Amino acid sequence: MAQLKEIRDRINSIQGTQKITGAMYMIATTKLRHARESRDNNAVYFSALKNLMERLLRHLPQSDHPYLRISSKPKDQQTHGYLMITADKGLAGAYNQNILKETERFMKEDGGRSRIFVVGETGRRYFRNHGKEIEEDFEYSSENPSHHVGRLITSYLLPLFRDGEIDDLRIIYTAMKSAMEAEVRVRQLLPLASSIEAELDKQIPKDIYNEEFIFSPSPDEVISAVVPNYMNGYIYSALIESFCAEQNSRMLAMQTASDAASSMIKDLNVQYNRARQGVITQEITEVSAGAEALSAI
Amino acid sequence: MNAFATQIISSDGMFYFGRLKNMIIPAVDGELGILPGHEEMIIALTEGILRYQDTKDVWHKAAIGRGTIQFANNRCTIVVDTAEKPEDIDVHRAEDAKARAEEKLQHKLSDREYRLLQMSLARALTRLKLLDKD
Numbered sequence: 287m288a289q290l291k292e293i294r295d296r297i298n299s300i301q302g303t304q305k306i307t308g309a310m311y312m313i314a315t316t317k318l319r320h321a322r323e324s325r326d327n328n329a330v331y332f333s334a335l336k337n338l339m340e341r342l343l344r345h346l347p348q349s350d351h352p353y354l355r356i357s358s359k360p361k362d363q364q365t366h367g368y369l370m371i372t373a374d375k376g377l378a379g380a381y382n383q384n385i386l387k388e389t390e391r392f393m394k395e396d397g398g399r400s401r402i403f404v405v406g407e408t409g410r411r412y413f414r415n416h417g418k419e420i421e422e423d424f425e426y427s428s429e430n431p432s433h434h435v436g437r438l439i440t441s442y443l444l445p446l447f448r449d450g451e452i453d454d455l456r457i458i459y460t461a462m463k464s465a466m467e468a469e470v471r472v473r474q475l476l477p478l479a480s481s482i483e484a485e486l487d488k489q490i491p492k493d494i495y496n497e498e499f500i501f502s503p504s505p506d507e508v509i510s511a512v513v514p515n516y517m518n519g520y521i522y523s524a525l526i527e528s529f530c531a532e533q534n535s536r537m538l539a540m541q542t543a544s545d546a547a548s549s550m551i552k553d554l555n556v557q558y559n560r561a562r563q564g565v566i567t568q569e570i571t572e573v574s575a576g577a578e579a580l581s582a583i
Numbered sequence: 584m585n586a587f588a589t590q591i592i593s594s595d596g597m598f599y600f601g602r603l604k605n606m607i608i609p610a611v612d613g614e615l616g617i618l619p620g621h622e623e624m625i626i627a628l629t630e631g632i633l634r635y636q637d638t639k640d641v642w643h644k645a646a647i648g649r650g651t652i653q654f655a656n657n658r659c660t661i662v663v664d665t666a667e668k669p670e671d672i673d674v675h676r677a678e679d680a681k682a683r684a685e686e687k688l689q690h691k692l693s694d695r696e697y698r699l700l701q702m703s704l705a706r707a708l709t710r711l712k713l714l715d716k717d
Binding site: 442 | 592593594596597610611612615622623624626627648649662664665694695698702
């Protein structure tokens with residue numbers, strides 16, 4: 287009898303968990319629908335923004351603008367900044383781990399000269415628990431991305447770069463590769479030039495006709511005005527992209543969990559029925575044995 | 584060549600796509616008119632009112648946020664963080680934002696807070712200005 291009760295309890299507990307994962311699946315599905323909608327709306331902006339910046343840098347006359355200047359410090363004295371976007375909550379499959387792994391890889395390469403700016407609570411908690419230093423007063427949520435958050439982050443990070451506290455800035459975020467697949471992307475935001483040059487050399491034949499662009503009032507002023515705006519846009523778009531990937535990842539994780547719970551319950555039910563049948567068979571045997579013993583007298 | 588192809592892209596999608604005969608943009612150092620066949624250029628846009636005339640000679644207006652305009656080969660691409668038609672503007676929200684920003688600007692602020700508030704005030708004022716003039 288004891289075994290029967292144990293199996294029953296186990297089934298109940300799994301059913302309880304399944305209810306939670308089921309509910310979380312439903313929530314993630316609804317959120318994903320919204321997130322995907324804003325991502326689709328944002329997609330044209332994001333690609334236009336990147337194209338525009340590439341074009342701008344391609345046509346820019348030689349400039350020594352601070353946003354384009356590559357740090358003159360020796361390599362082993364440079365401080366690298368990383369803006370990483372994690373989720374506010376866990377239970378989203380490998381979503382958070384992938385971002386953390388990528389960031390730690392960079393940190394290892396830098397040998398302690400990195401400054402980490404974390405968006406999202408899970409990332410902050412992870413670094414705190416592992417005793418790694420992150421920027422404590424940089425506290426932004428990755429839930430419901432808005433322009434406002436993009437602007438706040440830009441106005442936090444840009445002065446650090448301008449004042450030479452960080453020598454470059456990379457953003458590490460998750461992008462949706464297809465409707466179901468996500469991947470971690472890293473992109474250098476500051477200084478601008480080096481993130482583009484390598485790609486450009488491949489793309490444009492040297493002897494092609496290049497239009498001459500006017501930069502009004504002056505190239506440097508265009509850069510000063512456009513770069514913060516570009517960063518806002520980039521960070522905002524990356525937040526949207528990541529939020530969508532997060533919900534997608536959570537939805538898949540919860541679906542897998544619910545499916546696993548279903549198959550466990552199915553197996554346990556078989557075990558339960560078998561055990562119950564065993565008990566019944568035993569009882570019948572006992573009763574018939576008792577009856578036989580009586581008739582033998 | 585009496586019109587130019589235009590795309591106005593804001594962060595929540597394609598705002599306008601079509602051909603225009605004339606356009607007046609809010610640049611950092613004042614307003615600027617653009618006609619077909621304009622010289623190749625890249626210019627930074629600031630919060631303000633964008634006016635444009637379509638091929639049926641109808642003028643439209645929109646409140647735009649910061650961004651960039653690029654003109655090349657008689658094609659114009661505007662990328663801005665926000666773009667709104669007069670009918671899409673939430674007056675109360677804009678008025679609230681204006682009041683909030685003005686109130687906060689009275690206090691002692693850090694450089695960063697000051698700049699953020701200035702931007703938010705500029706956006707609110709642009710939105711209200713767009714409605715007033717109609």
